[in-house]
Amino acid sequence: MSSAYLGMPAFPQAAKAATQDARLRANLRRATHTIRDKRARAVGELDDWAALREAGRRIKDQTLRHLDVYLLQLEERVTSAGGTVHWAADAAEANRIVAELVRATGESEVVKVKSMATQEIGLNEALAEAGVTAYETDLAELIVQLGDDLPSHILVPAIHRNRGEIRDIFVERMARWGRPAPEGLTDRPADLAEAARLHLREKFLRAKVAVSGANFMIAETGTLVVVESEGNGRMCLTLPQTLISVVGIEKVLPTWQDLEVFLQFLPRSSTAERMNPYTTMWTGLGPGGAADGDGPRAFHLVLLDNGRTDTLADEIGRQVLRCIRCSACLNVCPVYERAGGHAYGSPYPGPIGAVLTPQLRGTGSEVDASLPFASSLCGACYEVCPVAIDIPEVLVHLREQVAAQPGHAAERAAMRAATWLFEHPAALAAAERTASATRALHPRTLPLGPAGAWTQARDLPRLPAEPFRTWWKRHRAEPPAAPQSTGTSQPPTTPQPPTTPESTP
Amino acid sequence: MRVALFATCVNDAVLPRAAIATVRLLERLGVEVDFPEQQSCCGQPQFNTGYRLLTEPLVLRMARVFETYPYVVTPSGSCAAMVRDNYPRIGAKARAEDRGEELAEAAASLAPRVVELTEFLVDVLGVTDVGAHFPHRVTYHPSCHGLRVLGLGTRPLALLRAVKDLELLELPGAEECCGFGGTFAVKNPDVSAAMGADKVAAALSTGAQVLCGADNSCLLHLDGMVRRRHAPLRTVHLAEILAATETTPWRPGSPA
Numbered sequence: 001m002s003s004a005y006l007g008m009p010a011f012p013q014a015a016k017a018a019t020q021d022a023r024l025r026a027n028l029r030r031a032t033h034t035i036r037d038k039r040a041r042a043v044g045e046l047d048d049w050a051a052l053r054e055a056g057r058r059i060k061d062q063t064l065r066h067l068d069v070y071l072l073q074l075e076e077r078v079t080s081a082g083g084t085v086h087w088a089a090d091a092a093e094a095n096r097i098v099a100e101l102v103r104a105t106g107e108s109e110v111v112k113v114k115s116m117a118t119q120e121i122g123l124n125e126a127l128a129e130a131g132v133t134a135y136e137t138d139l140a141e142l143i144v145q146l147g148d149d150l151p152s153h154i155l156v157p158a159i160h161r162n163r164g165e166i167r168d169i170f171v172e173r174m175a176r177w178g179r180p181a182p183e184g185l186t187d188r189p190a191d192l193a194e195a196a197r198l199h200l201r202e203k204f205l206r207a208k209v210a211v212s213g214a215n216f217m218i219a220e221t222g223t224l225v226v227v228e229s230e231g232n233g234r235m236c237l238t239l240p241q242t243l244i245s246v247v248g249i250e251k252v253l254p255t256w257q258d259l260e261v262f263l264q265f266l267p268r269s270s271t272a273e274r275m276n277p278y279t280t281m282w283t284g285l286g287p288g289g290a291a292d293g294d295g296p297r298a299f300h301l302v303l304l305d306n307g308r309t310d311t312l313a314d315e316i317g318r319q320v321l322r323c324i325r326c327s328a329c330l331n332v333c334p335v336y337e338r339a340g341g342h343a344y345g346s347p348y349p350g351p352i353g354a355v356l357t358p359q360l361r362g363t364g365s366e367v368d369a370s371l372p373f374a375s376s377l378c379g380a381c382y383e384v385c386p387v388a389i390d391i392p393e394v395l396v397h398l399r400e401q402v403a404a405q406p407g408h409a410a411e412r413a414a415m416r417a418a419t420w421l422f423e424h425p426a427a428l429a430a431a432e433r434t435a436s437a438t439r440a441l442h443p444r445t446l447p448l449g450p451a452g453a454w455t456q457a458r459d460l461p462r463l464p465a466e467p468f469r470t471w472w473k474r475h476r477a478e479p480p481a482a483p484q485s486t487g488t489s490q491p492p493t494t495p496q497p498p499t500t501p502e503s504t505p
Numbered sequence: 506m507r508v509a510l511f512a513t514c515v516n517d518a519v520l521p522r523a524a525i526a527t528v529r530l531l532e533r534l535g536v537e538v539d540f541p542e543q544q545s546c547c548g549q550p551q552f553n554t555g556y557r558l559l560t561e562p563l564v565l566r567m568a569r570v571f572e573t574y575p576y577v578v579t580p581s582g583s584c585a586a587m588v589r590d591n592y593p594r595i596g597a598k599a600r601a602e603d604r605g606e607e608l609a610e611a612a613a614s615l616a617p618r619v620v621e622l623t624e625f626l627v628d629v630l631g632v633t634d635v636g637a638h639f640p641h642r643v644t645y646h647p648s649c650h651g652l653r654v655l656g657l658g659t660r661p662l663a664l665l666r667a668v669k670d671l672e673l674l675e676l677p678g679a680e681e682c683c684g685f686g687g688t689f690a691v692k693n694p695d696v697s698a699a700m701g702a703d704k705v706a707a708a709l710s711t712g713a714q715v716l717c718g719a720d721n722s723c724l725l726h727l728d729g730m731v732r733r734r735h736a737p738l739r740t741v742h743l744a745e746i747l748a749a750t751e752t753t754p755w756r757p758g759s760p761a
Contacts, residue, residue, distance in 0.1 A: 016695040025699075315601070334682045338699045374693060376686025376700070377553060378649035393594070399555030415551050419559045422514065422545035423566065429542075432518045444732075453691040457698030458729025461519050468512050468521035472540045475528065 004122065004150055008345035010370035015339035024160055028337050031159045036331045038272035039384070043265075045274070052265055057388040059258045060322035064312060070219040070252045071303065077222025081284020083299040088246075090306050095126035097302050098211065098244055102132050105242050107208045113226060113233040114138035115213030116154060116325050117246045117304055119347035120360070123211065134211065135177070135203050137232040139196050146173040152341025152349060154327040155270050160340055163187040170195050178202060200232060210236040210296075214247045215324065216262060217301075220255045223283040224301070227266060227276045237280050243296040248304050250312075250321040262324060265386040269326035307360035316397045320355050322387040327352075329381035329391065335374055344371065351381035355394040363402050372398035432467035439463040507537040509574040511567075511619065513584045513721070514546035520721045526748035527580045527622060533748075534630060538578075541570045549587040554688045557595060561608055564592055568611035576629065577619045580744045582651020583720050585621040590654050592616050621651060622744055623660040623719060634667035638751045644676040644713035645743075646704065646727070648720035652680060661719055661743055668746060674711040678703075685726035701730045708738055719743045 008014065018024055043049055063070055075085045088094035102110055110127065112118065112134050124134040124145075136145045143158040144151050147169045151157030158166065167187040174181045179199045185191060212233065216225040224245055226233050237243060253259055267276040282295065290297040312318050330336050330350030341349030345367035346357040354371040363369045372395050381391045403412070421428050442463065445455035454460065508531070512524040531538050548563035567588065571577045579585050593616060596609030626632055645665060651657040665673050684690070684700025691697075705727060708716040716731075716738055718724045724740040731738050739757065749755035 012693045012695065015693060019695045019699045334684070334700050335693070335696050338696050372555075373689065374696075376649070376682050376684060376689045376697070378682035378686070379653040380649075380680075380682070383653055396553055396555070396591075399553070400557050401555075403555030411554070412556065415554065415556045415559050418546070419548070419551060419556075419562060422548070423562055425543050425545050428514075428545055435518065450688075450691040453694040454729070456694050457701070457733065458726060459732040461725050461729065463519060464521050466521070468517040468524040469540075469542060471521060471525055472528075472542075475525075476540075 004125065005345050005347075005367075008365075008367040010366045011339070011343050011345070011374040012370060014343035014345070014367070015335075015374070018340040018343055019338050021340075023162070024340055025338065027160055027162050028340055031156065032331045032333075032337050035156075035272060039269060039328060039331065042268040042272040042274065043384075046264075046268070049265075052261060053386055053388055055261045056265060056324075056386055057322060059253065059261060060387055061319075063252060063254055063258075064250065064318065064321055067249065067252070067312065070254055071249055073219040074217055074222055074252055075303075077219070078284055078299075078301050079222075081222050081286070082289045083222070083284040083301055086300060086302045088302050088304050088306070091121035091304075094121050094246055094302050094304050094306065095123055098123060098246065099127055099130040099132065101242070101244055101300055102127065102209055103130065105209055107132070107242075109133045109135065109207065110209040110211050110244075111135050111137050111203050111207040111236045111240065112141070113210065113212035113236045114141050114157075114228070115211070115246065116347060117213045117248050118211060119151060120248075121246070121304065121306060123246065135200075135207075137200050137203065137236055138228075139193070139230055139232075142196055142200070143169060146170065146177060148173075150342055151347055153330055154325050154348065154350070154352070155330075156327075160342070163189060163192060166192055170199075174199050204232075204235040204239055207236070207240045209242045209244065210240040212237060212243065212245045214245055214251055215266070216259055217247060217252045218254075218256055218259060219252050221283055223256075223281050225259065226278075226280045227263070228278045228280075229271060229273075229276055231278050234278050234280050237282065238295050241296055242298045242300075243282075244300045244302065246302045246304055248306070249308050250323075266324055266326055269324075269328040269384070269386045307362075311359040314359070314397075317355070317359050317394055319389050320352065320359060320394060322389055323352055323356065324387060325352075326386060328384040328386065332380040332384050333375075334378065334380070335376060339374070344374070351375060351391045351395075352389070355389075355391055355398065358398050358402075363398070363405065369402050369405065372396075372402055429467065429469050433470060436463050436466050436470075439465075506535075506576075507539060507574070508576040508578050508625070509571050510538050510540045511544060511547075511571065511577050511579040511584065512540065513579060513581045515722050515725065516580065519725065520742070523580045523721050523742035523744045526742065526744040527578070529753075530635060530744060530748040531578065533750075534626075534632065534635060536630070539574070543570045547584045547587045549584060549591075550687055552587065552591055552595070557598065560595060561599070564595055564608055565611050567592075568615040571615060571618070575618060576625060577615070578622055578625045579619065580622045580742060581720050581722070582621050582648050582655055582657060583722060585619050585624075586650035586654035588612075588619045589616045621655055621657065621719070623651075623657055623664055624655070626664060626747075627660045633663045635664065635747050637668040637747045637749055638670055639668050639746045639749045639755060640670035641715050642672045642674055642711075642713045643715045643717050643741075643746065644674045644708050644711045645679070646676055646683060646708070646716060646718045646723065647679055648718055648723045649682050651719055657719070664743070664747060665717065669751075671746070674713045676711060677707045679707075683723045683727055685723045687722070690726055697726070698730070701726055705730050705734070705736060705738070709736060714739065715746075716740045717743050717746060 140158040153159040170181040214224040336350040516524040548560035552560040592612035596612040599608040683704040684697040728740040
């Protein structure tokens with residue numbers, strides 16, 4: 001993945017700084033709560049949301065099960081429509097292919113449509129090494145690029161910036177990349193948008209090569225689909241002579257009918273819109289090929305694996321390949337809201353990043369090994385996911401992998417000791433009685449280890465005079481009290497049959 | 506009706522008032538309660554930290570200890586969710602690893618019989634007014650596993666609304682996690698504390714005297730934060746409120 005993330009600290013350390021940054025906390029809280037509430041309203045409008053969600057889950061699972069078939073069909077259709085398909089096993093190979101394709105055009109700059117796949121492989125840095133400048137044209141990606149910053153959100157990469165900060169970035173940095181910001185630029189959203197429009201317009205009109213990703217690829221016709229809000233994507237996909245699209249292999253859908261499901265819930269889940277403003281679809285070079293004079297004259301599709309096949313092999317982990325990058329999980333996540341996106345050390349922050357990054361990159365680095373633990377397992381992400389990725393389930397599954405790695409000896413010993421104690425209730429009862437009997441001697445805070453982490457912000461619990469088991473022994477010896485009648489209804493006098501799993505509330 | 510109480514390890518060792526209140530409440534409602542003393546912990550700390558194999562003996566123990574009871578009632582949404590949601594997963598993984606059917610069978614036998622206290626009261630006994638009296642201002646935090654995994658819905662609030670002289674105040678952002686998350690609280694202490702601080706602030710903003718929950722592990726974390734800042738708030742388990750009556754009122758402090 002991108003060299004920009006090499007050597008990132010583990011999540012807890014990075015998050016600590018974020019929790020103490022009052023401006024960042026305020027920016028994130030305002031932004032995530034606004035979009036969270038809007039999404040809930042947009043989704044609430046649909047009375048068939050649950051059925052749509054199930055359809056999306058099923059379509060993705062069935063497609064992933066036969067991924068090889070659909071990818072070969074896609075390749076055949078794209079090729080017969082005048083496109084060229086390249087297969088990239090990893091980031092380095094994808095970057096090499098794109099750099100080579102750009103070099104073959106003789107150009108030294110490209111315009112970019114917002115794309116997570118190219119963030120994932122660090123394409124901009126790789127192109128820079130090859131002497132090619134990549135210009136981001138999505139407004140938020142532009143803010144990130146001008147600010148020499150890193151994205152912190154899948155949909156809104158500059159979510160950590162407020163409009164005053166954006167104004168300062170435009171005024172200070174735009175001139176280095178092209179047309180400077182207008183004199184006397186204010187922080188009014190309309191003025192900021194106009195400044196970006198003027199700055200980008202000259203790039204759109206000049207560019208000969210564009211690089212994009214795609215939200216979907218339709219196997220039956222070889223059609224790629226980009227869904228966006230600003231229209232910059234439409235400019236990049238239609239004006240330049242050469243178009244290069246880098247797309248993860250999991251983005252394929254079998255048919256147009258399948259697409260219908262996703263176009264209903266992607267905008268509602270991501271921007272809380274009923275429909276996104278721009279949906280661009282293209283099939284190779286179109287029916288007239290390179291000769292029709294409309295759109296690009298050369299189209300290259302780079303199909304990216306980069307860890308996806310390995311992820312597909314994991315029976316529990318593979319469900320993350322259903323992800324459509326809507327970012328609904330980020331916007332409801334209490335951990336993301338407080339830690340910010342940069343703490344996740346990857347272009348995929350938030351709950352989905354915590355389950356996607358360790359599978360794509362492995363859990364070898366400090367930050368990647370810490371990601372599966374960057375969650376309280378509250379389940380808000382699973383609740384809003386339009387393709388029903390059970391993120392808590394995958395997190396716990398990945399924790400198991402990390403816990404089996406070296407460096408967990410003390411934790412493993414503590415867990416083993418706890419299990420031993422819980423397997424020996426007499427010893428457990430004795431330990432509980434001892435703890436209660438000595439409670440007057442217990443401190444409220446401790447300096448080190450897990451207890452130290454606990455008492456950074458919280459007092460230790462005060463132990464009871466006796467554990468429950470001791471009370472129970474005494475209670476059982478008491479004569480039973482007469483039951484008391486209740487206000488609304490009487491409990492049944494005969495036992496009911498046990499509930500079945502289906503009927504269990 | 507005879508049911509087993511699964512007290513949970515946290516309630517047994519640290520916060521026994523909730524378990525005692527559950528016994529008193531159920532007995533008041535005419536339910537015969539048993540506490541099989543061979544019970545200990547559901548294994549959630551091990552499982553959620555990534556030590557699934559260390560959880561397995563506890564799955565088998567739980568199934569064995571509670572084998573003969575039609576219902577296993579527990580005053581913890583999180584521990585009920587552990588059994589109902591994760592025990593079948595543990596069984597399925599053991600089966601997929603060719604380690605036999607024992608864990609899957611234990612999970613299948615136990616999971617459907619484990620009910621959280623408010624489910625037992627509302628769905629099995631069919632009561633919402635349990636004859637409780639609690640003359641205090643209360644706000645309710647619905648812990649995540651009860652809310653999202655078990656789907657407890659309005660059951661706890663329906664029970665609280667029926668308590669005589671209880672003033673129920675709506676908690677802003679109630680469905681947001683309090684930041685406990687088991688070992689998350691010590692593995693990510695800063696984010697956990699930031700979440701807890703926001704939850705405590707939300708509870709204080711209601712003017713409530715009591716922050717009520719149905720999961721003592723979350724309340725343990727919130728109580729630690731409340732006491733650290735000497736906030737005028739007390740964390741109380743829902744079972745204690747439902748067990749309180751005019752003749753045996755709730756009293757602060759450690760039970761005798």
